[in-house]
Amino acid sequence: MSLLEVKNLKKIYKTRFGGQEVEALRDVNFTVEEGEFVAIMGESGSGKTTLLNILAALDKATAGRVILQGMDLSGISDKEIATFRRDNLGFVFQEFNLLDTFSLEDNIFLPLVLAGNNYKSMRDRLKPIADKLGITALLRKYPYEVSGGQKQRAAVARALITDPKIILADEPTGALDSKASDELLKLFGEVNALGQTILMVTHSAKAASCAGRVLFIKDGEVFHQIYRGESTNERFYQKITETLTLLSQGGNK
Amino acid sequence: MKTLFYPKLAWDGIRKNKRMVFPYILTCISMISMFYILIFLSSPGTVALLPRGGVTAVLIMTLGSYVIAIFSVIFLYYTNSFLIRRRASEFGLYNVLGMGKGNLIKIVTLESLITAAISIFFGLFVGIALSKLAELGLLKIIGGTINYKVRIDAVCVKNTVLFYLAIFVVIWLASVIKVGRSSTVSLLKSDKAGEKAPKANWLLGILGLGILGAAYYMAVSIKNPISAILMFFFAVVMVIIATYILMIAGSVLFCRILQKNKKYYYNPRHFVSVSSMVYRMKRNGAGLASIAIIATMVLVMISSASCLWFGTKDMLNKRYPGDINLTVRFAKSELLDEENLDAFRKIVEDYSVANNSEIEIVMDTPYAEITGIGSKNSVDFGHDFRDTIAVNKLRDVCFIPLAVYNRQTGQDITLNAGEALAFATGCSVDYDTYELILGDRTKSYRLLDADGKKFYADNYMKDLIPQVTLVIPDLNATSMIFGEEQPDGRRLMSYTWRYCFNVTETSMDKVDYANGLTNAITGTMKDNPANDGFYTVYTEEREYEGVDFIASNGSLFFIGIVLSAVFILAAVLIIYYKQISEGYEDSKRFEVMRKVGMTKREIKKSINSQLLVVFFIPLIFAGLHLAFAFPMIGKVLALFGLFNTNFFMITTVISYAVFAVFYSFVYKVTSNVYYNIVSEAK
Numbered sequence: 001m002s003l004l005e006v007k008n009l010k011k012i013y014k015t016r017f018g019g020q021e022v023e024a025l026r027d028v029n030f031t032v033e034e035g036e037f038v039a040i041m042g043e044s045g046s047g048k049t050t051l052l053n054i055l056a057a058l059d060k061a062t063a064g065r066v067i068l069q070g071m072d073l074s075g076i077s078d079k080e081i082a083t084f085r086r087d088n089l090g091f092v093f094q095e096f097n098l099l100d101t102f103s104l105e106d107n108i109f110l111p112l113v114l115a116g117n118n119y120k121s122m123r124d125r126l127k128p129i130a131d132k133l134g135i136t137a138l139l140r141k142y143p144y145e146v147s148g149g150q151k152q153r154a155a156v157a158r159a160l161i162t163d164p165k166i167i168l169a170d171e172p173t174g175a176l177d178s179k180a181s182d183e184l185l186k187l188f189g190e191v192n193a194l195g196q197t198i199l200m201v202t203h204s205a206k207a208a209s210c211a212g213r214v215l216f217i218k219d220g221e222v223f224h225q226i227y228r229g230e231s232t233n234e235r236f237y238q239k240i241t242e243t244l245t246l247l248s249q250g251g252n253k
Numbered sequence: 254m255k256t257l258f259y260p261k262l263a264w265d266g267i268r269k270n271k272r273m274v275f276p277y278i279l280t281c282i283s284m285i286s287m288f289y290i291l292i293f294l295s296s297p298g299t300v301a302l303l304p305r306g307g308v309t310a311v312l313i314m315t316l317g318s319y320v321i322a323i324f325s326v327i328f329l330y331y332t333n334s335f336l337i338r339r340r341a342s343e344f345g346l347y348n349v350l351g352m353g354k355g356n357l358i359k360i361v362t363l364e365s366l367i368t369a370a371i372s373i374f375f376g377l378f379v380g381i382a383l384s385k386l387a388e389l390g391l392l393k394i395i396g397g398t399i400n401y402k403v404r405i406d407a408v409c410v411k412n413t414v415l416f417y418l419a420i421f422v423v424i425w426l427a428s429v430i431k432v433g434r435s436s437t438v439s440l441l442k443s444d445k446a447g448e449k450a451p452k453a454n455w456l457l458g459i460l461g462l463g464i465l466g467a468a469y470y471m472a473v474s475i476k477n478p479i480s481a482i483l484m485f486f487f488a489v490v491m492v493i494i495a496t497y498i499l500m501i502a503g504s505v506l507f508c509r510i511l512q513k514n515k516k517y518y519y520n521p522r523h524f525v526s527v528s529s530m531v532y533r534m535k536r537n538g539a540g541l542a543s544i545a546i547i548a549t550m551v552l553v554m555i556s557s558a559s560c561l562w563f564g565t566k567d568m569l570n571k572r573y574p575g576d577i578n579l580t581v582r583f584a585k586s587e588l589l590d591e592e593n594l595d596a597f598r599k600i601v602e603d604y605s606v607a608n609n610s611e612i613e614i615v616m617d618t619p620y621a622e623i624t625g626i627g628s629k630n631s632v633d634f635g636h637d638f639r640d641t642i643a644v645n646k647l648r649d650v651c652f653i654p655l656a657v658y659n660r661q662t663g664q665d666i667t668l669n670a671g672e673a674l675a676f677a678t679g680c681s682v683d684y685d686t687y688e689l690i691l692g693d694r695t696k697s698y699r700l701l702d703a704d705g706k707k708f709y710a711d712n713y714m715k716d717l718i719p720q721v722t723l724v725i726p727d728l729n730a731t732s733m734i735f736g737e738e739q740p741d742g743r744r745l746m747s748y749t750w751r752y753c754f755n756v757t758e759t760s761m762d763k764v765d766y767a768n769g770l771t772n773a774i775t776g777t778m779k780d781n782p783a784n785d786g787f788y789t790v791y792t793e794e795r796e797y798e799g800v801d802f803i804a805s806n807g808s809l810f811f812i813g814i815v816l817s818a819v820f821i822l823a824a825v826l827i828i829y830y831k832q833i834s835e836g837y838e839d840s841k842r843f844e845v846m847r848k849v850g851m852t853k854r855e856i857k858k859s860i861n862s863q864l865l866v867v868f869f870i871p872l873i874f875a876g877l878h879l880a881f882a883f884p885m886i887g888k889v890l891a892l893f894g895l896f897n898t899n900f901f902m903i904t905t906v907i908s909y910a911v912f913a914v915f916y917s918f919v920y921k922v923t924s925n926v927y928y929n930i931v932s933e934a935k
Contacts, residue, residue: 043716056848058847058848079854081852082847082851082852082853083852086849091848091849093848097845097848097849098530098845099842099845099846100842101528101531101532101842102528103527106528109519109524110524110525110813110846110849111849113519113520113521113524114521114524114849114851114855115521117519118516118519119515119516119519122519158346160851197527201753
């Protein structure tokens with residue numbers, strides 16, 4: 001059984017006064033297996049973010065189903081949804097979304113504290129993660145005191161610390177310089193190698209080339225997908241750019 | 254059409270920011286109208302309507318208008334700089350879109366012009382509309398000729414317009430300088446500037462606590478309000494400083510201490526609240542301290558003013574028990590005996606009959622009075638205490654014959670020789686014996702239990718000197734010892750007879766009646782060699798004497814209400830702006846929390862607990878300040894002739910309760926604004 005199954009997902013936005021309807025997702029189908037690193041690509045307005053919001057249970061689909069490890073997201077009540085998100089999903093955002101009132105350590109602890117863990121167990125969990133991400137020395141600092149790359153690593157630590165079933169990353173390299181981007185992507189690769197499932201939305205071919213599989217979304221549908229197979233990052237990167245060119249030229253499958 | 258571009262932009266700027274600008278304009282309108290009303294009430298046109306005590310009222314209204322004037326300058330300036338800061342990014346955007354500094358200044362100028370015009374126009378309109386009501390209210394309180402003709406005082410209008418125009422010019426200049434000085438980028442970013450995590454400052458925290466403690470101690474330990482008025486002033490300044498320090502630095506320190514406690518801090522209920530609180534207090538500490546101080550000010554003002562006003566009638570009745578109050582002071586003790594007093598009573602009786610009036614005696618008290626230095630259960634009259642500064646060491650001892658006491662209180666007590674009933678105000682007489690000393694002469698009384706009752710020789714406590722009233726079997730036995738002329742020619746003891754009566758029927762004006770009585774007494778006594786030259790007499794007519802009290806206490810009450818309204822309005826506005834600016838800042842933060850897995854309910858709970866703490870800290874501080882200021886204010890009120898501590902306690906508690914209810918109401922309304930901002934930002 002797949003870890004994540006997306007079936008016939010459809011999302012229609014209505015403008016506020018009910019006039020026009022905008023179809024953000026038409027009919028999205030795909031699955032993610034456990035331990036996979038999947039990138040979703042598409043141009044602005046292709047529905048990437050809508051898709052991610054629905055996967056994150058931040059938004060509700062108009063039709064279709066999202067099933068995470070046999071659990072249907074649409075069947076979860078509003079009350080339980082926050083807990084569900086906390087326990088099963090980890091998030092990495094483009095804008096980091098660290099709280100400036102917390103030190104990095106407290107930012108990372110936030111989901112655990114909300115789940116009611118005690119301080120000692122949180123520290124025990126943080127230690128290996130912080131070591132791996134190389135932020136142990138920064139834990140006492142506040143977000144405004146560290147660089148963007150360091151902030152993003154703290155955000156990754158926050159996503160990892162709950163031991164989520166899947167990490168959802170929304171343009172994680174979007175606000176980083178190329179060096180920090182490379183480091184982060186390397187990190188994602190390492191984390192994935194340890195068995196962590198990652199689903200990343202991006203429009204950077206470079207970022208996507210680190211994934212094991214790339215899905216292309218166009219006009220609210222999964223248009224195409226390619227597997228890395230045995231190819232190197234460079235080769236895979238080439239394949240992705242080729243597909244993107246094809247896509248932008250409006251070619252058929 | 255091009256000419257209208259900037260006015261339109263300025264008007265749009267005001268309209269789009271109505272959540273911020275409208276309350277500001279509303280405050281301007283209220284201040285302007287209050288200012289107009291107060292100077293209107295002190296204008297010659299109103300004075301003509303006031304009764305004899307009107308001069309006091311005018312003085313108080315004028316002082317009140319000064320207070321509003323000063324407060325307007327500070328407060329409007331502060332509020333406007335807040336508004337400009339919040340709008341900096343909007344100006345930054347205009348700047349990016351190609352408007353130069355000159356154009357921005359043009360917009361700011363037009364906006365200031367619109368704001369000023371609206372404020373002054375409506376301020377005057379409301380002021381004029383309410384001035385009649387205020388005049389009627391004042392006249393109702395202190396008495397005077399009521400009429401229902403609406404007046405507009407041109408001089409007052411002119412002064413109000415000029416004064417507030419000046420304020421608006423200053424504010425406008427400040428805005429222009431602020432916009433003119435800043436660069437595009439700083440304009441765009443000024444409300445997003447990264448904020449450092451506040452550091453806990455132990456030194457300041459302890460300093461704040463220390464100052465507050467010292468100030469409280471000073472306020473409570475003050476014995477005498479006259480000699481310590483400067484000290485009290487210092488205490489007030491210290492309390493203000495300490496409130497600011499504690500709110501700004503102490504609160505951060507407190508949160509940091511909470512954060513050190515891992516078990517407490519890493520708890521879903523406290524985690525978010527405590528860490529946000531650190532920032533919130535750092536940013537809003539000053540605002541909260543201002544609210545606390547304004548609240549204290551309002552409470553002190555309204556509780557003491559209403560206590561003074563509602564206690565005035567009671568005070569007058571005590572001070573002037575009858576319509577006509579006759580006081581005769583004798584130079585010799587023997588003149589205080591019943592036989593001599595009968596001669597005076599007869600003059601009153603004859604005078605009453607001659608004027609076809611009916612009288613009813615309400616007070617007939619002869620007493621002897623002497624002042625000395627007290628220590629425990631003895632008083633020494635031998636000192637020359639005229640230079641003594643320690644008023645609390647002085648003792649005013651009044652001797653009253655038992656017969657008079659029995660007559661006044663309707664009791665039938667008997668005393669043996671050497672026994673006395675003792676009553677005291679401002680000191681204790683809880684002793685078995687009481688000793689009076691003058692040089693080598695002493696007199697000791699065995700004190701009988703007075704059952705904690707109050708009794709004053711003169712029906713009221715006259716001044717702030719602690720007073721001991723001794724009811725003794727016979728007046729002369731004592732006065733023989735202390736009443737003689739001293740070697741230096743001074744007489745230590747005074748002999749007073751108070752004779753007060755109501756005039757139940759007369760065709761005469763009571764003031765004329767009283768004056769006529771004084772003349773009748775001096776006229777008759779001229780032929781009485783025993784008394785002539787050895788007494789002074791004066792009569793007081795209650796209503797006549799009371800007018801001044803009523804005018805001054807009434808206008809104090811009136812001004813207390815007006816100023817409280819202004820200050821409360823200011824506090825509400827501070828609260829409102831605080832909520833708005835926090836709402837905008839917090840909305841981003843709560844969006845993040847929602848994304849990392851906080852439920853809406855958790856977020857709302859966290860918001861609630863923060864708002865609650867932030868809101869009620871000033872109220873708690875105000876309550877504390879008020880409690881510690883209470884003894885001193887009670888003593889100041891005593892200067893105004895009000896000695897009823899219980900009554901003051903009641904007015905204070907009621908004022909605090911009313912204020913708390915009002916404050917909670919404001920909290921409810923403004924936190925709704927906050928919720929709206931936080932939730933609409935998504």
